[in-house]
Amino acid sequence: MNQTSNQPRQWDTLQRNRAARLERGRATLGNELAGKSLPAGRIADLLHAVLECGDRVCLEGNNQKQADFLGQALAGLDPARVNGLHMLQSVLALPEHLDVFERGVAAKLDFSFSGPQAGRVAKLLAAGKLNIGAIHTYLELFSRYFVDLPPRVALIAAEAADRDGNLYTGPNTEDTPAIVEATAFKNGIVIVQVNRIMDTLPRVDIPGDWVDFVVQSPAPYYIEPLFTRDPAQISEIQVLMAMMAIKGIYAEYRVERLNHGIGFDTAAIELLLPTYAASLGLQGKIGRHWALNPHPALIPAIESGFVESVYSFGSELGMEDYIRARPDVFAVGPDGSMRSNRAFCQAAGHYACDMFIGSTLQIDLQGNSSTATLGRISGFGGAPNMGADARGRRHASPAWLKAGAEARSGRNTIPRGQKLVVQIVETFREHMQPAFVERLDAWELAEQAGMAIPPVMIYGDDVTHILTEEGIANLLLCRGDAEREQAIRGVAGYTPVGLGRDQAMVADLRRRGIIRRAEDLGIDKRLATRDLLAAKNMKDLVRASGGLYNPPKRFRNW
Amino acid sequence: MNQTSNQPRQWDTLQRNRAARLERGRATLGNELAGKSLPAGRIADLLHAVLECGDRVCLEGNNQKQADFLGQALAGLDPARVNGLHMLQSVLALPEHLDVFERGVAAKLDFSFSGPQAGRVAKLLAAGKLNIGAIHTYLELFSRYFVDLPPRVALIAAEAADRDGNLYTGPNTEDTPAIVEATAFKNGIVIVQVNRIMDTLPRVDIPGDWVDFVVQSPAPYYIEPLFTRDPAQISEIQVLMAMMAIKGIYAEYRVERLNHGIGFDTAAIELLLPTYAASLGLQGKIGRHWALNPHPALIPAIESGFVESVYSFGSELGMEDYIRARPDVFAVGPDGSMRSNRAFCQAAGHYACDMFIGSTLQIDLQGNSSTATLGRISGFGGAPNMGADARGRRHASPAWLKAGAEARSGRNTIPRGQKLVVQIVETFREHMQPAFVERLDAWELAEQAGMAIPPVMIYGDDVTHILTEEGIANLLLCRGDAEREQAIRGVAGYTPVGLGRDQAMVADLRRRGIIRRAEDLGIDKRLATRDLLAAKNMKDLVRASGGLYNPPKRFRNW
Structure with a gap:
């Protein structure tokens, strides 16, 4: 039609480029390539042969599982031969994830979370060694893999492969299916590190047709037990907050399907389900279905029959045998081991859950919250997706209807x-930093880092409740910005924001049930002791599991 | 812990139930079962053996692909043996999808869309033969499969299977991976109808480990060419509206990534990209990346280089060879055939697109729209998911930032x-029914059908623009409900709603650029002729494709 040149357009450049890369890889490895499998010692040669400068490369850095062998190999490449890579990565967790930028192998980054490396991300950015495309929530990043950011090369991790390149990802499937599908079906190259090569896999999770090269890594992939919290570290303040959450929110709205964030605050709630919540007669009424990693702190609630099902983003180290012995609760395959899938679990967290509850570092007077702090560019992982109203949702539940009705009461709206x-x-929070602030650090960080807008984890207009040791502020019931501000100040305790409250307005909000203290909820603070925890330490969790839970060494102090 | 009975709890009821079902199925089929494959004539026996009364059964009724052979078999079962099934289904498209309720085999329904059968759904509901759980958007329904609605049995359709039960779903993958994953990893049973059994598949799309029984159906599965629109039926009014969309919205916001709804309105836009949009110098600036089925109307824009990539929910009949010859544009596998995936494409439509544009039947004065009409319970398919602000999105683009800034201008908000x-x-619309109404039919339908809230397709507070032949109303710029109402009235033409406008307010809105007419956009209405269409009929589309597009018979009039 409007062709500017006379040459016919090529429509198969990706296909031909893929064929050329495969050919280069095969030529380099020669007869050291057995089927799709190469010796670990040749990985750098393969990457030098297959990668092209400027490639979009998706390295499997997940929330927990890490393709660390491939990541190290990548960081060790010769920047004179491979440079300017555009890294696509859910999580930057390991030093090598930043070494690629330090060494000039990579230049650009699109990601979701960089908690452990957030300071180094900021430094490399300031030094001009790293250019950030954008920060995403996980499902958003996966979505772009299918639209405008398809990976040319994916470097992933699996438990095992067979001779045909079929993969077993087992309990720690996490992001793998999303990454591989986006790459394999856009004529990209998929390279996988596996812990072992087997004749017959326990089950096939990824078809070998989608996989190009397999390498058995010298050591099993690194995996982080991210969701393990030792109950011994839960404070009585957290017990009190958990009681308020259960009585003032879970029971009030009859929350049956939900997601919990990471942390001791929500671990305390999990450990109060079979004790405090059960004593309120809430079993079968709240907390029935979960989109959640297999939190060890959930074991007592599972054993008591409180929790009916758990679908997971990823697994948790040490929970393998327990999960296998509780197949009615977890998603397990025909082989008996768990299946996780971050893409589907994030969709479930967004669309199939009535509630997200999690913690943050800073909340401003509009209820905007962020974990971004100066000098650290950390991203938010899955929180923005789950901590946002699912405006496309159409199925009703008591919790969802009640929250919606409160938000619209007195307004002429559908x-x-x-x-x-x-x-x-x-x-x-730690070091006596106030959690409530007039202005989020995110504003200044945005300026420092040249972001288009401040990095907010959860926007104030998506937050429905703020819960502190001082009480619960129900933002759904606030009419106007002034009420909202006072509701927030009214639970902000002795922080400057809390001290700045208008006493009369706060008293009025409390009279109207917009702010509720423990006593307003009929909670006797003297009962808020660690005695309410269904497990008081790691050993209790192991005992509750009937010895099936096997915590990682660092959590064992006996 | 809090066990009420002394009997130890069973944790593997699903696993043992699965084993019992498999055993019954195998016993029934005896040596007629070859591996996982059974003769078509024995399908009713298998279903009688495997199903249990009250089972949640997911029948693959997709937007396009139908497991029709299995659906017919299900509808023909003996209700004395199998009854009370709870059907989970994306789309109810075929008569047998309702016959199961008519005959008492099934009793409950959770679904997303029932366009062709919407009248019958309403009648069966009124007759007490069908109980609706809820209406969902697609991704929401898939999400619940992983949380509180896991299928016990999935009845699905694939192109081909091999002897091990590995499946090739090819271009029409659609919902299959989501359904199979949810079922197979909750100890459910997966039964698949295939068009053929092959020794070696073109590629494996679903691992055989996830599949229990395979039956070769007597005829290939039914598939609907849902996205084919004959350009001959596009009116000059639609050409004018397409010009306004391109100049007043696509160009204005620099919309690079988007989804189009079904219909002639958006087909007109697709056909104006290589002509009108190109003449405005917009190539490379708008409409670069699409989350879209392979619309035949997009062929001229692809050929001209306007469209860079298309990722699809499902395929479109007749487009197979064209797609195979344009692998740079579409998502194709190593075998050269397309991959679609409704779950990922809906995620992409939600999170990776800057715009959704589509049509509706009714819009009220708050901008709420619905395709629900009296006596028809149709659902909304994917529209609620894509026609909603993605509040979890965090990556910026010019379109997204500009829309957000307009919505917040003059407000003290982050x-x-x-x-x-x-x-x-x-x-x-057809039969001179006004598209603008004071009150949606959805209100009355909700009462008739006992729904908790009226079934709205897209909520007014998610709609940013309403475009009619009279102009564009930019709802982002409206301050308050009164302005919003007048902005809507101001483009509602000669409908009663349009005639009820406040002339002075509408003039003011126009002065402020909140309402824009064709002339305000510098569009000469005399140029709005069918001559602007890059293809004027089906034959033109075939020609534009270089003969690669092969339209279904019903669209061929030559």
């Missing part, structure tokens, strides 16, 4: 449900 | 982007 998004924080 | 959600409608 009825609609709403997701419960709860921020649970102590008014002061 | 900056945030927003998705463009455009409703494109003629003020009168």
